[in-house]
Amino acid sequence: LQDFIELAVSATASGCVYGLIALAYLLMIRPTGIINFAVGEWAMLGAFGGYVALTQYELPYPVGMALILAFMLLVGWVTERVAVRPLVERGAALLAPILALLGVLVITREAISVSFPPDPLPVPFPVEIQNYKYFVIAVTVAVFAGFWLFFEKTLWGKCFEAVALNRRAAALMGINLARVTALSFAGGAAVAGLGGLLVAPNVSAHYLMGVPLAIQGFTALVIGGVGRVEGALLGGLLLAFAEQLTIRYAPIPGGFAQGVPLVFLMLFLVVRPTGLLAARA
């Protein structure tokens, strides 16, 4: 039983990181319909931010975290301005910004790979290593609670929902579409960056870390559904539990256990393609 509890805590912490990446996708998909696979690279930026701020400059953790989040907001905002808005304004199809964002993915990764040494770089733990999992869980819960309150209780949140439900009607009601889109990208980048910063003390900062995170987050998103904020967290947790329980308890060779979450994902797509939590009408 002690094994199981240890594993449950570890899976919850991993699930929180997946959930944050899924949330980053969701923040952008909901109002714009754009799937941005660069979230993995944004998470990587967050991790390298952790290396620069906490390892190189040895800033106190809260200061470093605030700086990184501010930087990520800027990254998201600039990305929307440069890679998305010009295309949308000229009436390009939805596929155009998605491809442009894949370009952003490549540029981000190459920029990091030429600016930093090739080895994984250490990022310090803000708390004792044994307690770090609880720290990750607490931060994630706070972030999700914040976004939930934002969407449910504030006028701005309602604007986002309105745009998600019907762009044209929302625009006619006087909602500033451009601002909602810019904010959704800034928020998405900040959340992805936070996910990267949280996972960095464990996996170190390295330039190839983005793609696996982008895939794990996307899987979590599909499982949870793009409809509701809670869905992202639920999807992340389910994915992490499926991964780790399979590796630990399933009587199959180590190499095959990696495939089980993917089988799980396929089943999900067949049986319930909208994800666990549907959007409210």
Next chain:
Amino acid sequence: MRVLALLAFALLTNSAFSQDTIKIGVITDRVGVSKPYSEPATEGVIFAADEINRRGGLLGRKIELLIEDDQSRPDISAALARKLIDQGVVFILSVSLSPATQQQQTVTMEAKVPQMTPMNSADYLTTQLDNPWFWQTGPLGSVQGATLLAHARSKNLKRVALITDNSDLGQAIAKAFRGAFEKSGIQLVADEVVARGATTAMPQMQKIRAADPEAMFLAGVLTAENVLIFRAYKELGVRFPIHSSYNLSVPIYETVAKGLVDGITFVDAYDPDKPEVKAFVAAYKKGTGKDPQNLHGYGYDGIMLVADAIRRAGSLDKEKIREAMQKTNYAGVMGAKGMRYHFPEGKRAGFDPNGMVVRVYEKDRQGRVVYVGQK
């Protein structure tokens, strides 16, 4: 910028000294996957060439290095070998990835130009092509596995666990370990894989803990995933010893796995207590102000072996250099105490199968040798 500067340097020196220097080509990797290994090795090459030149050079001439970057890409690599030969090099030293070195052989074999790799470990480099112009003096992959297992046998292990990652090389090393366990009658009680990009190795380590092995063998080569394994090991508070492949001889673990590696044993080709190593470390520190790593030693030995062969050949005639190289008998920085590089019975892999050592991490530093050879 640095590449440009080097290029400019190469061009300048080319015109100024081309009559009186001995040109040696170096193919390295400055931006690709092999960069963490190739850069220190290349620094070792440059240091060794400077040392030879300071002591009066070779056959009365100075050595001039022509350094090229192949990004570990075989396609680029062969073209660079051709370019170096066109520029008149008498020897090519290959310090990027094994497949790139292999591709260069297609050129050196045809052009009859001597070529050597002082660090590549792939066993196939001297067996696939019958190229009398090529030698390999780095420890072979098979020797690394055999040395680690000899150490394990000396501990009388009966039940062991194996953990690796899902990279090609990690899988290949794990496969070699499995085969060797079977041959030695050691029971494999847990066999786990950590996928690239995983965020924890907790479930794998729990499973290994439940199997209660006497020791765990680490075959993974992905640094970040290996650190996850050490972290889970520490968090679970397990006590069985860890024996690792040569991957842990890369010094990056001293910084990225701080506080996690104490007591882990690993295969290496470097003994810090060896007199040649002590002299090398002191000279390198004096010359550059930096501490050399084991990887610098590969490059240093590489150019010293080439210089030794040219000296014995007494001329720059390539056939004479080839004959001299084949008769090499030289003690360098790398290898266990007393090891000499030589190529027995016409073979072209020159690292003594009993020349590797098993070392142990002491706190966060790569420490003393605890086992030698594979007997």
